[in-house]
Amino acid sequence: EDQVTQSPEALRLQEGESSSLNCSYTVSGLRGLFWYRQDPGKGPEFLFTLYSAGEEKEKERLKATLTKKESFLHITAPKPEDSATYLCAVKETSGSRLTFGEGTQLTVNP
Amino acid sequence: DGGITQSPKYLFRKEGQNVTLSCEQNLNHDAMYWYRQDPGQGLRLIYYSQIVNDFQKGDIAEGYSVSREKKESFPLTVTSAQKNPTAFYLCASSKSVPGGSTDTQYFGPGTRLTVL
Numbered sequence: 001e002d003q004v005t006q007s008p009e010a011l012r013l014q015e016g017e018s019s020s021l022n023c024s025y026t027v028s029g030l031r032g033l034f035w036y037r038q039d040p041g042k043g044p045e046f047l048f049t050l051y052s053a054g055e056e057k058e059k060e061r062l063k064a065t066l067t068k069k070e071s072f073l074h075i076t077a078p079k080p081e082d083s084a085t086y087l088c089a090v091k092e093t094s095g096s097r098l099t100f101g102e103g104t105q106l107t108v109n110p
Numbered sequence: 111d112g113g114i115t116q117s118p119k120y121l122f123r124k125e126g127q128n129v130t131l132s133c134e135q136n137l138n139h140d141a142m143y144w145y146r147q148d149p150g151q152g153l154r155l156i157y158y159s160q161i162v163n164d165f166q167k168g169d170i171a172e173g174y175s176v177s178r179e180k181k182e183s184f185p186l187t188v189t190s191a192q193k194n195p196t197a198f199y200l201c202a203s204s205k206s207v208p209g210g211s212t213d214t215q216y217f218g219p220g221t222r223l224t225v226l
Contacts, residue, residue, distance in 0.1 A: 004152070034214065043114075043200050043217035044153075087152070096141060096160060096204075097168070098215060100152035 002027045006088050006101035013078055013108050021073040021104045023088030033071050034098065035064050036087040044087055078108045113137065114218035116201050121223045123188070123195065131186045131221045133201035140206040142184035143215060146170060147198040156199075159184055160206060188223065196225045 003026040036044035048057045050066040063074045089098040145153040155168030159178040173192025202215040
């Protein structure tokens with residue numbers, strides 16, 4: 001059974017204080033790992049898909065990396081508008097379903 | 111503008127009533143999904159459909175039903191058999207790719223259902 005664990009559950013940063021969120025996964029064969037951002041009361045917004053170990057993708061202050069067991073979402077010099085819950089999900093090679101982690105709630109204080 | 115719409119945004123239900131949540135997409139996606147989200151928990155899959163007139167149960171299908179009569183629409187009915195239906199419901203869609211798998215899932219804005 002696929003498993004996804006995100007840590008920490010919650011993270012508070014000061015504006016400009018860089019940090020990383022972790023997503024550990026167990027899957028028989030990885031087709032893709034997905035990062036989403038979710039604001040309160042809204043649907044998740046797609047950020048990145050990573051397909052193979054060593055792959056990296058960047059968007060503004062965010063950079064996602066992937067190894068064979070985990071993914072990191074690095075946030076460089078965050079701003080208050082980066083405050084949100086960040087969700088990680090994995091998809092097996094044979095399936096169309098996603099397995100989601102419980103998310104990391106990020107708060108960036110001005 | 112292409113996207114996924116869900117209605118209503120808020121829905122209140124009395125115990126014993128069935129309610130239907132709407133999900134429409136104009137992205138020309140083949141696959142559609144329904145998830146449930148509870149506070150502090152990840153998204154849990156209720157039902158999904160990869161093609162018109164076909165759908166599969168997810169992890170928590172009991173007390174829910176769906177239909178897929180049109181490619182653009184995937185309504186979810188929350189029946190009176192669902193013991194604890196108060197939650198945030200999210201619809202998603204994705205393209206199908208060769209080999210039977212699917213591409214990135216994109217989400218609608220959600221419907222918050224409250225049982226009174």
